[in-house]
Amino acid sequence: MKRAINFNAGPAALPMEVLLKAQEEMLDWRGTGMSVMEVSHRSSEYEAMHNESQELFRKLAGMGPEWKILFMTGGASTQFFMVPMNYLFRERKATYIVTGHWGKAAVKEAKRFGSIDVISTENEDGSFTRIPKQEELRIDPTSTYVHMTSNNTIYGSQWQYWPEVGGAPLVCDMSSDIFSRPFPVDKLALIYAGAQKNLGPSGVTLVAIRDDFLYLAQEQSKLPTMLSYRTFSENNSLYNTPPCFSIYILNLTLKWLLYSIGGLENMQKINEEKARILYEAIDSSEGFYRGPVEKESRSQMNVVFRLKTPEMEDAFIKQAKSAGIIGIRGHRSTGGIRFSIYNANLVDNIRKAVEFMEEFRLINR
Ligand SMILES: *Cc1c(COP(=O)(O)O)cnc(C)c1O
Numbered sequence: 001m002k003r004a005i006n007f008n009a010g011p012a013a014l015p016m017e018v019l020l021k022a023q024e025e026m027l028d029w030r031g032t033g034m035s036v037m038e039v040s041h042r043s044s045e046y047e048a049m050h051n052e053s054q055e056l057f058r059k060l061a062g063m064g065p066e067w068k069i070l071f072m073t074g075g076a077s078t079q080f081f082m083v084p085m086n087y088l089f090r091e092r093k094a095t096y097i098v099t100g101h102w103g104k105a106a107v108k109e110a111k112r113f114g115s116i117d118v119i120s121t122e123n124e125d126g127s128f129t130r131i132p133k134q135e136e137l138r139i140d141p142t143s144t145y146v147h148m149t150s151n152n153t154i155y156g157s158q159w160q161y162w163p164e165v166g167g168a169p170l171v172c173d174m175s176s177d178i179f180s181r182p183f184p185v186d187k188l189a190l191i192y193a194g195a196q197k198n199l200g201p202s203g204v205t206l207v208a209i210r211d212d213f214l215y216l217a218q219e220q221s222k223l224p225t226m227l228s229y230r231t232f233s234e235n236n237s238l239y240n241t242p243p244c245f246s247i248y249i250l251n252l253t254l255k256w257l258l259y260s261i262g263g264l265e266n267m268q269k270i271n272e273e274k275a276r277i278l279y280e281a282i283d284s285s286e287g288f289y290r291g292p293v294e295k296e297s298r299s300q301m302n303v304v305f306r307l308k309t310p311e312m313e314d315a316f317i318k319q320a321k322s323a324g325i326i327g328i329r330g331h332r333s334t335g336g337i338r339f340s341i342y343n344a345n346l347v348d349n350i351r352k353a354v355e356f357m358e359e360f361r362l363i364n365r
Contacts, residue, residue: 005323005349006349007353008340009340010153011196011197012196012344013345014201014253018252018256029045030045037244047238056255056258060257060264068211070208071204071206071242071247072207072237073205075194079207080108082207083106083145084113085113086218086227087216087218088113088114089113089114093115095118095119095146096119097148097149098118098121098122099130100152100153100157101128103148114144129155131160131296131297137164139168140168142168143165143168145170146165146168146170147171147173148172151174151175151180151301155293156291156292156298156303157294158297158299171190172188172191172192173193174191175197176301178206179343180267180271180343181264181267181300182265189212189213190209191208192208199254200250201245203243203245204242204246207229214233217229226239270346270347271341272300273347274346275300278339278341278350279303281357288307288361291303292305292306302338302341303341306336307337313335323352327340
């Protein structure tokens with residue numbers, strides 16, 4: 001068996017340990033004589049795993065009991081409308097800081113529900129190459145919430161500081177860098193993330209809401225039952241059938257992060273080292289590889305760069321594939337190359353990627 005050196009942007013690589021454990025438990029999960037996909041979501045075995053996953057999440061994040069951890073479906077894209085649907089009623093207004101494709105998509109949905117202030121770093125040609133500086137953020141402090149995207153998966157930029165937003169609740173789409181580094185939970189009111197980049201498989205979306213912000217959400221009776229945060233909170237995300245298997249893989253991934261890696265501070269050190277190695281290869285390539293993102297806004301999760309021509313990029317991708325390196329074509333809207341180096345891709349894989357880059361450069365420069 002040969003495992004790919006997998007830099008897919010999402011769904012993405014999972015830790016080997018997680019896959020092996022899932023394989024081992026596939027036919028007889030926790031002595032039930034069934035796989036986790038076949039047990040009732042009302043069984044004590046399932047519920048214990050479900051609750052344990054929330055506890056692991058809180059523990060890793062450093063969140064107290066005031067945080068509700070919800071398991072939802074529909075991906076981060078569903079949160080784009082869930083957040084405004086639950087919060088923008090009675091003339092309430094929100095502010096969106098747009099630093100990439102997904103932030104723009106979130107604004108499009110929010111506009112259906114209320115009035116929105118937008119602070120954007122979009123360039124004239126429609127691209128995004130930077131995170132705004134604190135002094136650029138003129139935020140109406142009466143905003144019901146401020147929405148940001150911590151890591152821009154497609155453009156390859158990432159916030160390297162947490163913005164001051166004048167006391168308004170901060171909502172963050174963390175889909176592509178959740179648990180890649182510690183984050184200041186007391187600055188946040190709601191975070192969400194599709195699991196398929198850094199936390200597990202697709203099918204489950206993590207939403208964490210602080211009690212005092214949950215309290216401001218629309219009444220349950222005014223919304224479709226399944227589109228109300230209160231439904232999920234009041235029923236421990238078990239109002240209907242949750243995505244059991246996805247939550248199970250999430251559970252194993254959180255254990256890997258907590259017990260094998262040793263938590264978010266260790267993960268951050270590893271991720272910093274990975275990004276350093278890759279950006280170093282770009283910066284020392286004498287212009288052969290060019291990163292479009294401003295240095296202080298560079299992402300440690302999605303490393304994006306260009307070669308001289310699209311033809312050369314095609315050749316790069318093709319030859320990388322022969323070397324066992326896959327998933328590096330940039331998003332269809334931007335072109336170029338993108339190495340998505342989420343948590344499960346450890347330093348070894350990055351070194352292999354850099355070796356390949358160096359070889360390719362020496363032959364083609
Ligand atoms: C991938 C991604 C999304 C979209 O996620 P889905 O789960 O496919 O809806 C949203 N935001 C960010 C930052 C992403 O990286």
